Amino acid sequence: MKKxxxxxxxxxxxxxxxxxxxxxxxxxxxxxxxxxxxxxxIAGLAAVVSLLTSVAAGFKGDPSTAGFVTRTR
Known part of the structure; x- marks a missing residue:
């Protein structure tokens, strides 16, 4: 969660x-x-949209990161 x-x-x-x-x-x-x-x-709204995107990414991508793309090795 911290990451x-x-x-x-x-x-x-x-x-x-x-x-x-x-x-x-x-x-x-x-x-x-x-x-x-x-x-x-405008900057504040962009930050809010970014946070919402990160929340959505937690459900779709790797839940330990805020990104949609995950690394597979």
Whole structure:
């Protein structure tokens, strides 16, 4: 469970950062022109979707990780 939780949180934080960078870089002229509330809202929603995806992956893939793909050896 601990590995799954760390995996899911890492994925959610990474997804939130990517969403924020995407909003920030999409046609913004400068740092002061960014709508930070909207950026935070979009990044937060992306993190929630990532966590829900990780929960779904726990039922389909390897239950000890937050990913759908499992390694077989």
């Amino acid at each position: 799954w939780l760390l995996d899911a949180v890492e994925r959610a934080v990474r997804t939130a950062a990517q969403a924020a960078l995407g909003v920030f870089g999409a046609g913004v002229a400068g740092l002061l022109d960014v709508d930070w509330a909207m950026t935070g809202s």
